[in-house]
Amino acid sequence: MSNLLLLFIRNPQPGKVKTRLARTMGDAEALRIYRILLEKTRLAAMDLPAERWLYYSDFIDHNDEWPDSYFQKKLQSGTDLGARMEQAFDEAFNSGAEKAAIIGSDCPDLNGALLQAAFDALDTHDFALGPTPDGGYYLLGMKKPEPSVFRGIEWSTDTVRDRTLEKIQATGQTCALLPVLTDVDTEADWQSALRRHL
Numbered sequence: 001m002s003n004l005l006l007l008f009i010r011n012p013q014p015g016k017v018k019t020r021l022a023r024t025m026g027d028a029e030a031l032r033i034y035r036i037l038l039e040k041t042r043l044a045a046m047d048l049p050a051e052r053w054l055y056y057s058d059f060i061d062h063n064d065e066w067p068d069s070y071f072q073k074k075l076q077s078g079t080d081l082g083a084r085m086e087q088a089f090d091e092a093f094n095s096g097a098e099k100a101a102i103i104g105s106d107c108p109d110l111n112g113a114l115l116q117a118a119f120d121a122l123d124t125h126d127f128a129l130g131p132t133p134d135g136g137y138y139l140l141g142m143k144k145p146e147p148s149v150f151r152g153i154e155w156s157t158d159t160v161r162d163r164t165l166e167k168i169q170a171t172g173q174t175c176a177l178l179p180v181l182t183d184v185d186t187e188a189d190w191q192s193a194l195r196r197h198l
Contacts, residue, residue, distance in 0.1 A: 003050035004097035047112025082150035101141030126173035
């Protein structure tokens, strides 16, 4: 196995997804939008020639829109997002991956070509990171485990990207930056995405 894409998603259940969207748009609309984001993420992943591991938040669903023939299905494990991502990367490299990259399901502009660009960047860099305007990232790729990039970070804040880059720099390794893409977290984000002809 050379390239392995790790996908983190939430099980699409009312009241448990896109809570910031739900504050202004309601649970039902937030769930509808999240299903659209899941579809876009799924199509991007299926457009990438790589192995794909799909990590669910709460339970593994073998009867959903994610074909078992394309996605090896797993369950997220860990006390916070950092621990869950660290565990997924450890599992990836222990299974023989040469390069691994993780994405979530909030970025409607992500596509197969960008995912391929991330893996290509790992030919010449130790890490690849896809920044978001809110200070986070939509993708993190690497060629070997580096637990420090998941530890001591205050998740879901505007410091995530900078702290991650600081930790990479502290290891003396290199990081390629991908194009900036916007996550959909708020109603304003969604309206902006619609204006981009989603």
